[in-house]
Amino acid sequence: MILESKSFQLFPESASNFATQVDGLYGYMIVISAFFSILVAFLIIFFAVKYRKRPGVTVASHTDDHSIGAMLLEIAWSVIPLGLSLVMFAWGASIMFQESRPPKDSLNVYVTGKRWMWKVQHLEGAREINELHIPVNRNIRLTLTSEDVIHDFYVPAFRTKTDVLPGRYTTEWFRPTKVGQYHLFCAEYCGTKHSGMVGTVYVMSVEDYNKWLAQGNGEGSMAEDGESLFRQLGCGNCHMPDGHGRAPDLHGVYGMNVDLSDGSRIRADESYIRESVLYPQAKIVAGYDRIMPTFKGLISDEGMLKLIEYIKSMGNPNGVVSERPLAKEPSDIQKTGPMALPESEYKAPAGGPRPSAATGKQQ
Amino acid sequence: MITAPPQIAEPKNYLNAETGLKSWLLTKDHKRIAILYLIVVSLFFALGGIFAGLIRMELATPAGDLFDSNTYNKVFTMHGIIMVFFFLIPSIPAVLGNFFLPMMIGAKDLAFPRINLLSWYIYLLGGCFTLYVLITGGVDTGWTFYTPFSSSYSNGYVVAAGLGIFINGFSSILTGLNFIVTTHRMRAPGMTWFRLPLFVWGQYATSAIMILGTPVIAVTLFLLVLERGLHIGFFDPAYGGDPVLFQHLFWFYSHPAVYIMILPSMGVISEVISTFSSKKPFGYTFIAFSSIAIAVFGFFVWGHHLFVAGQSIYAGLVFSVLSFIVAIPSAIKVFNWTATMYKGQVRLETPMLYAIGFIGLFTIGGLTGVMLAALGMDVHLTDTYFVIAHFHYVMVGGALLGYLSGLHFWWPKMTGRMYSNTWSKVSAVLVFAGFNLTFGPQFILGYMGMPRRYHVYPPEFQVFNVLSSAGASVLGLGLVLPVFYLLWSLKFGEKAPANPWGATGLEWQTSSPPIASNFEVTPVVTHEAYDYSTVQEVVHIG
Numbered sequence: 001m002i003l004e005s006k007s008f009q010l011f012p013e014s015a016s017n018f019a020t021q022v023d024g025l026y027g028y029m030i031v032i033s034a035f036f037s038i039l040v041a042f043l044i045i046f047f048a049v050k051y052r053k054r055p056g057v058t059v060a061s062h063t064d065d066h067s068i069g070a071m072l073l074e075i076a077w078s079v080i081p082l083g084l085s086l087v088m089f090a091w092g093a094s095i096m097f098q099e100s101r102p103p104k105d106s107l108n109v110y111v112t113g114k115r116w117m118w119k120v121q122h123l124e125g126a127r128e129i130n131e132l133h134i135p136v137n138r139n140i141r142l143t144l145t146s147e148d149v150i151h152d153f154y155v156p157a158f159r160t161k162t163d164v165l166p167g168r169y170t171t172e173w174f175r176p177t178k179v180g181q182y183h184l185f186c187a188e189y190c191g192t193k194h195s196g197m198v199g200t201v202y203v204m205s206v207e208d209y210n211k212w213l214a215q216g217n218g219e220g221s222m223a224e225d226g227e228s229l230f231r232q233l234g235c236g237n238c239h240m241p242d243g244h245g246r247a248p249d250l251h252g253v254y255g256m257n258v259d260l261s262d263g264s265r266i267r268a269d270e271s272y273i274r275e276s277v278l279y280p281q282a283k284i285v286a287g288y289d290r291i292m293p294t295f296k297g298l299i300s301d302e303g304m305l306k307l308i309e310y311i312k313s314m315g316n317p318n319g320v321v322s323e324r325p326l327a328k329e330p331s332d333i334q335k336t337g338p339m340a341l342p343e344s345e346y347k348a349p350a351g352g353p354r355p356s357a358a359t360g361k362q363q
Numbered sequence: 364m365i366t367a368p369p370q371i372a373e374p375k376n377y378l379n380a381e382t383g384l385k386s387w388l389l390t391k392d393h394k395r396i397a398i399l400y401l402i403v404v405s406l407f408f409a410l411g412g413i414f415a416g417l418i419r420m421e422l423a424t425p426a427g428d429l430f431d432s433n434t435y436n437k438v439f440t441m442h443g444i445i446m447v448f449f450f451l452i453p454s455i456p457a458v459l460g461n462f463f464l465p466m467m468i469g470a471k472d473l474a475f476p477r478i479n480l481l482s483w484y485i486y487l488l489g490g491c492f493t494l495y496v497l498i499t500g501g502v503d504t505g506w507t508f509y510t511p512f513s514s515s516y517s518n519g520y521v522v523a524a525g526l527g528i529f530i531n532g533f534s535s536i537l538t539g540l541n542f543i544v545t546t547h548r549m550r551a552p553g554m555t556w557f558r559l560p561l562f563v564w565g566q567y568a569t570s571a572i573m574i575l576g577t578p579v580i581a582v583t584l585f586l587l588v589l590e591r592g593l594h595i596g597f598f599d600p601a602y603g604g605d606p607v608l609f610q611h612l613f614w615f616y617s618h619p620a621v622y623i624m625i626l627p628s629m630g631v632i633s634e635v636i637s638t639f640s641s642k643k644p645f646g647y648t649f650i651a652f653s654s655i656a657i658a659v660f661g662f663f664v665w666g667h668h669l670f671v672a673g674q675s676i677y678a679g680l681v682f683s684v685l686s687f688i689v690a691i692p693s694a695i696k697v698f699n700w701t702a703t704m705y706k707g708q709v710r711l712e713t714p715m716l717y718a719i720g721f722i723g724l725f726t727i728g729g730l731t732g733v734m735l736a737a738l739g740m741d742v743h744l745t746d747t748y749f750v751i752a753h754f755h756y757v758m759v760g761g762a763l764l765g766y767l768s769g770l771h772f773w774w775p776k777m778t779g780r781m782y783s784n785t786w787s788k789v790s791a792v793l794v795f796a797g798f799n800l801t802f803g804p805q806f807i808l809g810y811m812g813m814p815r816r817y818h819v820y821p822p823e824f825q826v827f828n829v830l831s832s833a834g835a836s837v838l839g840l841g842l843v844l845p846v847f848y849l850l851w852s853l854k855f856g857e858k859a860p861a862n863p864w865g866a867t868g869l870e871w872q873t874s875s876p877p878i879a880s881n882f883e884v885t886p887v888v889t890h891e892a893y894d895y896s897t898v899q900e901v902v903h904i905g
Contacts, residue, residue: 012810012811021739025737026740026810028728038430040723041723043701043720047707048709051704051706052642052708073702074649074695077695078691078695081694082691085690086687087688087735088734088736088737088740089684089736091682091739092736092737093680093737095740096679096738100743128446149509154814156812157812161746165599165606166599167600185812185819187746189507189512192432192436193819195433195814195817195818195819196819215679314785
């Protein structure tokens with residue numbers, strides 16, 4: 001258990017799928033850096049001693065730096081470091097590419113940052129503050145947003161972090177590989193108690209995790225809560241399930257590409273849904289009027305996450321399994337940004353490893 | 364030490380040409396303005412240093428026992444603002460550049476002497492705003508002023524602090540403008556571009572960044588002030604703004620600003636290594652053009668501060684690869700400096716000790732910067748102490764040591780006095796050792812995951828924090844020593860000869876200290892820079 005004792009250590013615990021990769025890259029860079037630092041230090045000390053000024057020797061020798069040898073030397077010490085650093089670039093980029101693509105089978109957890117605490121919401125309904133309980137060897141995808149300033153969700157043992165922005169969703173994923181307790185830090189300065197915005201990530205065996213899930217969360221799942229919000233806010237008055245309402249039917253919309261009135265298409269991801277609720281005039285679905293009022297101020301950030309989770313859980317009204325969403329297009333990526341890039345979350349109501357409102361809590 | 368040549372009478376020089384406070388405050392002499400800058404810059408450095416000391420005292424224990432969180436946040440913010448905007452950026456250009464750029468090209472003064480004086484007063488005014496912030500209660504945003512914290516949540520004096528930096532920016536712009544025009548228009552006969560000393564090349568590249576970059580930070584801070592004061596939405600999503608936009612604008616200036624701090628130091632190091640090896644710098648043209656390359660590429664890497672800020676990964680890829688490329692000209696410089704010593708006649712005088720320290724520390728600072736340019740690595744290391752250690756290796760190990768090297772190199776010319784050889788060498792060794800002890804452990808802390816700007820921290824981080832704080836006291840001692848021996852030299856130091864180090868620059872061909880118009884006769888340049896065969900046997904042996 002990393003949190004207890006250990007007063008002296010050089011490396012953080014290595015507890016995720018990314019940790020060994022990042023440590024490997026770090027090792028490569030340390031070796032290269034040490035080589036060049038020692039080389040330069042050695043040469044300087046060696047030259048300072050060997051060519052120290054001696055009395056009697058007055059005229060400085062003149063090395064010709066326009067010779068071919070000198071030119072080759074200049075080229076060598078430009079090209080070799082460039083080559084070595086391009087390896088670093090490719091290596092670092094490949095790690096980041098994995099980090100920006102959460103696997104489709106990820107377990108979703110929602111995180112809201114607020115000065116100075118972390119609020120965690122599990123799909124099944126469990127809520128935590130400054131703690132995150134997750135099962136080992138399972139891909140975990142966090143969807144993060146902030147209620148105030150920019151925070152950053154950082155777990156050193158997992159070697160990954162993501163800024164948590166107000167008014168936007170970012171994602172972070174990892175697969176914990178080792179049961180234990182790990183530090184959770186806010187890494188983006190957020191004011192007075194920034195250093196108090198810390199918590200603990202509990203990576204548990206699957207049995208322990210199921211036990212933890214089963215105990216003491218009487219509340220409904222996020223999707224169930226979202227459904228009642230949907231009713232309270234009267235969303236269904238217009239977004240009617242048969243498609244004849246004044247607003248589009250939301251069944252099966254999540255993860256699909258939507259045609260807009262200006263002729264463009266957009267993928268219906270978390271950020272799009274959020275924007276449509278808070279700023280309905282921003283993007284109008286083709287064939288519909290600009291009649292939706294804003295719900296800004298009527299719904300909290302946490303409520304929004306529940307609403308989104310409910311919309312995600314809404315299948316096709318006829319029970320017909322929808323087609324898989326369209327392949328990602330570059331234009332979608334541009335619009336939503338890679339950190340918010342959703343995987344195809346949409347699953348037919350009965351399928352998928354993720355519990356939905358219909359299938360209940362069988363994790 | 365040599366014995367001063369017998370003096371007939373105290374000759375006239377820029378220091379005694381006129382007397383009285385008014386003659387200083389209204390001077391148009393670039394050398395006197397440099398001295399004015401030296402005084403104020405040193406005071407700000409001392410102030411920033413005190414805040415650094417307070418930070419290290421607090422962090423010696425994991426608990427928050429010296430300050431409460433609010434005070435701690437204000438302390439590191441003031442440390443950052445003062446050191447970056449009021450010490451590092453003006454230090455070498457406004458002090459050493461002001462004094463020596465005209466002399467090195469054989470000019471009587473800068474192109475616009477009145478604007479030069481104006482820039483000092485603007486710097487003072489900006490400084491007054493910062494002192495006002497400090498006295499009335501401080502600001503807690505960090506020197507980076509990230510929104511929406513700074514615009515909507517911070518309860519410090521954000522507007523006054525922002526205005527201070529805004530005003531100070533004009534001082535940089537005017538200095539840069541002056542240097543560029545001077546370099547183009549006022550070179551002595553025969554001083555062609557490729558006969559310019561490398562220090563001038565460095566200043567020229569720096570000036571270009573100052574002119575192109577500084578307006579952006581000024582506008583950015585002005586937008587911040589508008590949003591905070593009038594709730595006009597630019598950055599806060601609550602007003603319809605974009606919080607990440609601020610980071611783009613901020614780093615568009617502040618990353619090139621890193622090169623404003625380091626390029627002049629590189630210029631100093633080129634002069635010092637050459638002089639104390641009595642050898643022309645190896646690869647003069649490569650060093651000169653690498654300064655220009657850094658100034659150009661430096662403008663296209665700002666996005667590497669935003670790898671985890673929700674920036675598109677494709678943007679991240681471009682910024683990452685450009686960040687690797689901008690490191691190459693720096694590597695070229697390091698290798699060329701090292702090669703300059705090869706078959707030279709190396710003298711380890713104090714400026715040379717600082718210069719060698721610079722090369723070592725800057726190499727480490729640069730290589731760790733390369734690590735941070737790798738996307739997957741940066742995700743783990745950004746916003747941790749690894750970043751703190753990295754940029755202190757560049758800013759202190761690089762920029763500050765370059766400044767100290769230059770100050771010790773040109774002190775005899777500026778003041779006409781020699782300082783204590785022994786004490787200055789002790790100081791150089793203490794600074795080097797203390798610096799490594801302070802910031803070396805922070806690399807380890809960063810990889811372990813200790814976030815920056817943490818007031819209290821988990822106990823397993825304490826060992827390296829204690830080492831770091833111990834190192835800071837050694838570093839502090841090394842930096843206090845020069846105050847004593849340099850001031851002592853003004854009164855008791857040996858009189859300096861015109862060219863105590865056997866250097867080749869034009870500034871050494873006039874008396875120490877120089878006369879008000881720099882040269883008796885305008886020099887005519889007939890050969891390349893760094894031709895040591897023309898220098899007479901060095902008189903001063905340390």
